[in-house]
Amino acid sequence: MTHPIAPLESLGRVHFIGIGGVGMSAIARIMVARGVPVSGTDAKDLPVMHDLATAGARIAVGYDSGNLGDAQTVVAGSAIRADNPELSAARQAGLPVLHRSEALAATMDGHRVVTIAGTHGKSTTTSMVAVLLKEAGLDPSFAIGANVPALGVNADHGSSDIFVAEADESDGSFLNYRPLIAVVTNVEADHLDHYGTAEAVFASFDNFAALLPPHGLLLACADDAGARALAERTAAKGTTRVLTYGTGDDADIRLGDGGPGDVSVAVDGASYTLNLQVPGRHNALNAAAAFAVALELGVAPVTAATALGHFTGASRRFELKGQGRGVRVYDDYAHHPTEVRAALSAARSVAGGNKVHVLFQPHLFSRTREFAAEFASALDAADTALVLDIYPAREDPIPGVTSSLIADRLSQGRLVSGDEAVEAIVAAAGEGDIVLTVGAGDVTAYGPVIVEALGG
Template structure:
């Protein structure tokens, strides 16, 4: 079992063998997704989390026994305990499970159990997998197929981030950060890109590429890999897989003329050529990266039997995933968006989308680096990506699961940006960005941490600015 802090794997175990299942950290977006699917499939579920998160009330309403705070007693009569990589080994509920000899699964193993017997589409990549998973699910639904799905973010258009569908198709976001995507057994894989990231786990870029090779090797001979040819890492992965014995079907998607699924990108309306036909991609989410995501998702849906015309047309109603260039509001003609981008490539894509949407007006960014290790590895690249903005303010690093690393601060990023870019105080940064923005401009909050909360603060500051002007 890769990338977990647990001792016993699920193997090919299905849901019927798990008994009552207890989730440690049930409020997390990935954990709640698995719990939601299990509840829908008749599994008795309980769970706990350190904080009382909104999704916990939803799960309780569906029948789960949910507790705020961790304690050995919360495990109750569970026969299986599920925990994600963020749960520390000394969590009292994990200690109680070990003491009782219960089956302990990583979140990915629990999801694998829920997917047992399904035709699984696993979407992986350093960036873009949440949006691509969402698009795949959306287009399958739009074509009249009803897949099960589990996505690592809330999808406003879908209403939930997970559901148990009526067909045997299961679409899942496959997390590469700790190699837990190797616990799945997909029929189709979509790989959006392969770049160095999560080096706190992998150590080297070579290890990241090796993990994706192992992921691709999970495909059966009658399976299919869809890899984005616009990304050098994904294209190289596809080429290596094609040389393997008993290789599955390998298809490239992208803008190059030699691909199997070709995107002809135009901000006013992109099209995709696949299987001898051309279809319009009526995207409402901006950027070339989203057109590429849609092409991979479209091809997967068609391979699974979706009507191509209906699948493509359904994109007109797809509004995106939460925190993926998500519109937060407008005040005084200034639009505020929020994006989860936390790798330099993602930041560049978010800013390119912002430039396209701004239409010649200014773009201002409030960025929060995520993880000390990532900041150490990519400080110069982050600065290069952020330099595309007119105004930048960089907050202190969001630590997430990490302890501080001596000498690693946000000033590693801002040392390559104009003076004043480092913001030790979020309130001051918000005031400065609101002051710099004019009607028609965009302000973008960027990062995987709690910077998302600053969107509402920015809107309030813009309202106050407007009131003063009047």
């Protein structure tokens, strides 16, 4: 899916179909800040659309071919169907139609680009890098696939020549970027609805690393087998520099993780304490990656370590939704077995000796089919695991694929309907316990309802 990068000034007036999406709104926000005439539509009236309208974009709710107006370039979100009236009208008029990644690549042109890729941890690590660099005074532009409380927004046009962006591998579109520094947090089989095989996933990351120039840098997590293998293959080619980060003695940036309050990074023989506000080994590794990026961009190690203490998390990444009756309720976007395992590990570290109760919603029929046993194994780390019906997103049902493929394998869990989910969770949770809503679908809406049911 690699395409030439179009200069931003060549796009003219840009119309976004699906502008309310977190990734689309991020690009639109940056374009507006850079003086590009922007218009956009979405099926629903979302808060971010009001923000964009205030900033100067022309916004409409609902899809209609007339909304294109005098647009010269169209950007279509991945969820937009081929028969969308605006997309059909754009193609009929012969207008260039860009994938979201191509539009983002245009906004990156001319910058020192830092991209964060990986099967898991992209949004959090990208957020950490952006917060760290802003705190260090470098003022980067950034585009993140989640809202970040410490930043106030998920995208911004900064005054420096640094651009930090999340690089999504789900459809191969991360090959449209031209990074100077590329972080790879992990490489696992996922998005097999697009790739077909695990081997194809690994090959795409090889192609991603190959985009780096000779003076560029691949930063890979040595604690992850897939990322470590990628680092070794890339280093063997000798086409760009490679550094690793992780807990092993052979990592170039070594993470010391003794649990909450005892996290440090060591580089070039010196150790620096990280006062992280987010729990879990996965977040400590993400912080080590952000620290390494900052050093590569010239930030002093002590400054970088201090700045990481200002990161309070990204939206839907172990996000506290509230509490009641002494029960804390968190929400997490985890939708792959490794992510679910990491979220539950973080919950355990926060719960201490108390119990952890999870309400999980599988995302996609294809992912459920591929990883049902792995999801059940991950969820068994909870004291109570309740499973909702599959959130289909872009997919049609697959015969024989239901949430029962997961629920029937659980030792401490069962399938629940939406109506009984809140009651069951509230009945199970006691004082000091942690409740975690997990999944990439609309399960996030249950968190506030659970808090209310707990009297919070």
